[in-house]
Amino acid sequence: MMFRERVFADATSGYKDADFVIFGVPFDATSSFRYGSREAPDAMRRASYNFETYNDSLDVDLTDLRIHDLGDIDLDVRTGEMLHRVCDVTAMILRDNKIPIALGGEHTLTYGCARAFTGTFDGPGSDYGMIILDAHLDLRDEYLGVEQSHACVSRNIIDDLTDKCVLIGVRSGSAEEYAYARTEGILWHSADEVNDAGMGSVVREALDALFDRGCEQIYLSIDADVIDPAYAPGVGNPEPFGLSPRDVRAAIRLAAPYTCGLDIVEVNPGYDHGESAMLGARLVREFIAAKSVCLLG
Ligand code: MN
Ligand code: MN
Numbered sequence: 200m201m202f203r204e205r206v207f208a209d210a211t212s213g214y215k216d217a218d219f220v221i222f223g224v225p226f227d228a229t230s231s232f233r234y235g236s237r238e239a240p241d242a243m244r245r246a247s248y249n250f251e252t253y254n255d256s257l258d259v260d261l262t263d264l265r266i267h268d269l270g271d272i273d274l275d276v277r278t279g280e281m282l283h284r285v286c287d288v289t290a291m292i293l294r295d296n297k298i299p300i301a302l303g304g305e306h307t308l309t310y311g312c313a314r315a316f317t318g319t320f321d322g323p324g325s326d327y328g329m330i331i332l333d334a335h336l337d338l339r340d341e342y343l344g345v346e347q348s349h350a351c352v353s354r355n356i357i358d359d360l361t362d363k364c365v366l367i368g369v370r371s372g373s374a375e376e377y378a379y380a381r382t383e384g385i386l387w388h389s390a391d392e393v394n395d396a397g398m399g400s401v402v403r404e405a406l407d408a409l410f411d412r413g414c415e416q417i418y419l420s421i422d423a424d425v426i427d428p429a430y431a432p433g434v435g436n437p438e439p440f441g442l443s444p445r446d447v448r449a450a451i452r453l454a455a456p457y458t459c460g461l462d463i464v465e466v467n468p469g470y471d472h473g474e475s476a477m478l479g480a481r482l483v484r485e486f487i488a489a490k491s492v493c494l495l496g
Contacts, residue, residue, distance in 0.1 A: 201222070201269050201270040201271065201272060201273065202270050202271045202273055203268070203269070203270025204241070204270070205241065205244050205245065206268035207221045207244050207247050207266070207268045207302075207480075207483070208244075208247035208248045208252075208261070208480075209252055209261040209264070209266055209484075210266040210267055211262070212264075212265040212266055212267045214267045214269070216265050216267075217266060217297055218265045218266070218297060218298060218491070218494060219265070219266045219297065219487050219490070220266075220267050220292045220297045220299055220300065221266065221300045221301075222269040222270065222271070222288055222292075222299070222300075222301060222302070223240025223241070223270065223272065223301075223302045224240065224272055224274065224301055224302065224303050224304035224308045224311075225237035225238070225239070225240050225241075225271050225272075225304055226278075226281050226303070226304040226305060226308055227304065227467075228277075228278060228281075228305075229278060229305060229307055229342075229348040229349055229350075230349065231343060231349070231350060231435075232435060232436050233435050233436070233470060235435075235468065235469040235470065236303055236304055236305045236435055236464070236467045237274075237304065238467075238469060239302065239465075239466035239468055239476060239479065240303070240304065241271075242466065242473070242476035243302050243463070243466065243476045243479045243480040243483065244268070244302075244480070245476070246477040246479070247480040247483070247484065249477060249480070250480070250481060250484055254484070254485070254488040257488045257489060259488040259491055259492060261487060264487060264488075266487060267297075269288070272284050272285065278307060278345075278347045279347065281311065282307075282308070282310055282311040282314070282347065283311070284311070285301065285312060285315075286311040286312070286314045286315045287315075289314075289315035289316070289460065290318055293315060293316070293459070294319070298458075298460060298461070298490065299312065299315075299460045300483060300486070300487070301460075301461070301462035301464075302462070302463060302479075302483070303463065303464030303465060303466070304464055305464060305465060306333070306337065306349040306352045306420075306422050306465055307347060307349045308462070308464065309331075309352050309356070309420045309462055309464060310347065310352055310355050310356055310359075310360070312420075312462055313329060313418060313420075314359075314360060316360075316361075316416070316418050316459075316460060317360045317361060320415075320416050320459075326361075326363065326412070326414050326415065326416075327363070327414055327415070327416040327459070328361070328363040328364065328365070328412065328414030328416070329356065329361060329364040329365070329418045329419075329420065330365050330367060330402075330405055330406075330409075330417055330418075330419050330420070330450070331365070331366050331367070331420045331422070332366075332367050332368050332419075332420070332421045332422060332442070332447060333353070333367075333368060333369065333422035333424065334368060334369065334370050334371050334390065334422065334424045334425050334436070334438035334441055335350070335369070335372060335438070336369055336372035336377070336380060336387070337349070337350055337351060337352045337353035337354065337422075338353050338354040338372060338376040338380060338385070339351045339354060339375075339376060349435070349465070353366060353385075357385065362383075363412045363413075363414050364385070364386065365387065365388070365405040365409065366385070366386070366387035367387070367388045367393065367402070367405060367450065368388070368389075368393060368425035368442050369388065369389050369390065370390040370391070370438055370440055371436075371438050386405070386408055388401045388404070388405065390440055390441055390442055391440070393442055393446055394442075398442075398446040398449040398450055398453075399449060399453065402449070402453040402454060406453070406454065406457065415457070416457060416458075417457040417458045418458070418459065418460045418461075419450075419454055419458045419460070419461050419462075419486075420461075420462050420464065421447065421451075421461070421462065421463045421482065422464055422465045423463060423466045423475055423478070424436055424437060424438055424441070424465050425441060426441050426442050426444060426447060426475075426478065427440070427441030427442060427443065430443065430444050430474065430478060431444075431471075431474065431475040431478055432470060432471040432474065432475065433466060433467050433468055433471030433473075433475035433476065434465050434470070435465045435467050436465070444481075444482075447482060448482065448485050451482060451485055451486045452485070455486065455489035455490045455492075455493055456493045458486070458490060461483070461486050463479045463482060463483060466479045
């Protein structure tokens with residue numbers, strides 16, 4: 200069920216010993232504007248070899264960490280089956296007390312990861328919350344006749360899995376999506392708010408809101424289009440007035456102590472000169488370094 204050609208840099212551990220388990224989800228079947236995010240897992244793996252293994256600001260060397268790369272999930276299937284497979288792989292990794300890191304693929308796959316979290320952390324006192332970094336609300340109830348679409352992923356997660364969910368970096372949505380967010384009390388912070396107040400204060404507010412609702416674990420989903428297209432032009436639906444890479448790194452670092460799963464989705468390597476995949480790979484490495492500091496105490 201998994202294809203494995205090139206592994207992510209420094210993913211030299213076997214599965215059994217690993218603390219972090221990376222897997223690719225090369226799925227872009229519902230993409231609405233630009234196909235091609237299925238190429239992103241491999242592009243991010245290739246890009247990952249650009250970077251030093253040592254992270255100076257965190258004083259962590261990735262060669263000292265236990266990272267495994269499962270390869271890509273075999274996905275010559277429809278969306279529903281893709282979500283089953285992503286959920287199964289994520290659930291296995293969580294059951295084995297490891298941290299899943301999914302490389303998308305389009306945002307639709309996050310529903311599969313979140314469903315595994317719902318099956319694992321849904322008891323009282325061990326609830327999980329979601330932080331979704333995205334330019335888009337993704338709150339449509341259907342898009343182009345499809346319910347399980349990348350444009351509906353936050354809506355489906357909130358409707359079916361957990362309403363303990365905060366969106367950060369938002370600057371695009373239909374009037375209906377904004378109205379839905381208002382009437383349902385969806386927690387979201389705009390990109391302008393991040394720019395004005397700083398990511399530090401926005402993430403702290405998001406975490407406090409999730410803690411107040413009983414969440415102890417966070418699943419962090421990063422839609423690469425949350426980053427300004429000046430930095431990340433290779434995404435499915437670029438949206439100006441976005442966040443800086445530094446903002447996203449700040450969010451990763453602040454949320455890392457509570458983050459038990461991560462995905463980076465919507466990178467589309469066919470639309471730039473490798474900048475977006477490079478940034479995606481770097482953000483994954485940043486998360487691993489930041490989380491390892493927490494694991495090691
Ligand atoms: Mn999205
Ligand atoms: Mn988006």
